[in-house]
Amino acid sequence: MVQIKNLSYSYNACINVLENITLTLPEGHIYGLLGRNGVGKSTLLKLLSGALLGKGSYTIDGYDPRKRTAEMQQKIRLVPENEAIFQCTITQLAKVTSSLYPTFSQNIFNKAIHEFQVPTDLMLTRMSLGQQKKALISLSLACGTPYLFMDEPTNGMDIPSKSIFRKLVASMADEKKTLIISTHQVDDLESLIDHVIILAPNGVLLNASLEEIYEKYGTEDLKEVFMQVTGTASNI
Numbered sequence: 001m002v003q004i005k006n007l008s009y010s011y012n013a014c015i016n017v018l019e020n021i022t023l024t025l026p027e028g029h030i031y032g033l034l035g036r037n038g039v040g041k042s043t044l045l046k047l048l049s050g051a052l053l054g055k056g057s058y059t060i061d062g063y064d065p066r067k068r069t070a071e072m073q074q075k076i077r078l079v080p081e082n083e084a085i086f087q088c089t090i091t092q093l094a095k096v097t098s099s100l101y102p103t104f105s106q107n108i109f110n111k112a113i114h115e116f117q118v119p120t121d122l123m124l125t126r127m128s129l130g131q132q133k134k135a136l137i138s139l140s141l142a143c144g145t146p147y148l149f150m151d152e153p154t155n156g157m158d159i160p161s162k163s164i165f166r167k168l169v170a171s172m173a174d175e176k177k178t179l180i181i182s183t184h185q186v187d188d189l190e191s192l193i194d195h196v197i198i199l200a201p202n203g204v205l206l207n208a209s210l211e212e213i214y215e216k217y218g219t220e221d222l223k224e225v226f227m228q229v230t231g232t233a234s235n236i
Helices: 041-049 090-098 105-115 129-143 159-172 211-219 224-231
Strands: 001-011 016-025 030-035 054-060 076-079 147-151 178-182 197-198 204-208
Touching: 001 041, 016 197, 016 204, 030 041, 041 054, 041 076, 041 147, 041 178, 041 211, 054 105, 076 129, 076 197, 090 105, 105 129, 105 159, 105 178, 129 147, 129 159, 197 224, 204 211, 204 224, 211 224
Parallel strands: 030 178, 030 197, 076 147, 147 178
Antiparallel strands: 001 016, 001 054, 197 204
């Protein structure tokens, strides 16, 4: 379970990116993390993964991500929007990564690479943005961590690849895994997520299941819900 209480973060002394964020996210769900540009969606995922250090209380299964213990790191995998690209093939990177995650599945890796048609003998640095994204997502899915955080995972993907992404993620979802996906492309994920979080800089505007949202707002159009909740034109 992810538990966050009064979480705040600022990149400098003058501007808070996040302020007084409180959330409880039970395991076993695929969460869609939405919000206007600059509200701190990417920052929140980095904080939960331990890549940034925030103020307040936030734990994952009782662990404080800020301590970055080996046991904690084996539970979490972050797929940032712009990930560092190494001068190697995805197969070479998978060999190194597999040694860090006891839950790594070579079968899942092979399946994802095959489904995405990612070239295994091409250097990552020579791939297109879309190929890189699919290669790194395949690797992260194969890690099999209980917590997987993805920031704009479908950026750079074509329509068939987005469909494959949804299928692969859905096939891995179970009551023991928690996925949080930050996105501006809600249409790509609407059939995948089962819970929505709408974030604002100084709090959480919405934290509810799709069923609760449909009943409360009288629509199954998440863009319409976003506009109602934020009081703005949709930019997701």
